[in-house]
Amino acid sequence: MSYKGNFKVWRGDDTSGGLEDFVVEVNEGEVVLDIIHRLQATQAPDLAVRWNCKAGKCGSCSAEINGMPRLLCMTRMSVFTEQETITVTPLRTFPVVRDLVTDVSYNYQKAREVPSFTPPENLGLGEYRMKQRDVERSQEFRKCIECFLCQNTCHVIRDHEENKESFSGPRFLMRIAELEMHPLDTEDRTRDAQDEHGLGYCNITKCCTEVCPEHIKITDNALIPMKERVADRKYDPIVWLGNQLFRR
């Protein structure tokens, strides 16, 4: 069963752009990325879109559909009515390169700023066995496909460009939490999370969690435990005394 669907697709570059109207054939079982590909094949051969796997695993095809951050390849056309006009726009938080492609290099910069896993220096091979609950905690965070939908959604940078310098966003605060809770990591990441990565900007709106296609509980399992650790450190009288005595 096919029908003609109405679409508005943002076209332009970093200087100007706007929504263009298209009528495109829609077939049963298709996803929005199929429509974008048909649009390229039939009416707009120069339409720029980033994608790779078409299976929800590479994180490349992030965009906004009717204003909601989503993966183009995992959004079924069947969730819309045949009469509905579907609007496809690039991620709003990152600079447009062209059409639906944005420059997400902010995220790679923030990734580079997180110090890597630091196990004890003298630990030999096979000397430590991870507990199952520690393995499971890491595994949840490692489902991340780096689609950056959470980064795009968080109001701290979506509505405030000026915060990008001091806020690393939910994806990278989650990475810091993963390392902080790793039983073998020797770095103290609480101070870094607060002072260098802007954990304090997060006011737990949970919008990041809502848009995560991997259903990672970013707020409950990473950001809130991290905030609790920061608070423990700040208000623990022994830690507080130590900080006063050994303040740099």
Ligand code: SF4
């Ligand atoms: Fe995407 Fe979820 Fe990873 Fe954020 S945490 S980048 S929403 S997969």
Ligand code: F3S
């Ligand atoms: Fe932003 Fe998620 Fe916190 S959306 S405010 S990082 S809970």
Ligand code: FES
């Ligand atoms: Fe890979 Fe959509 S194309 S996640």
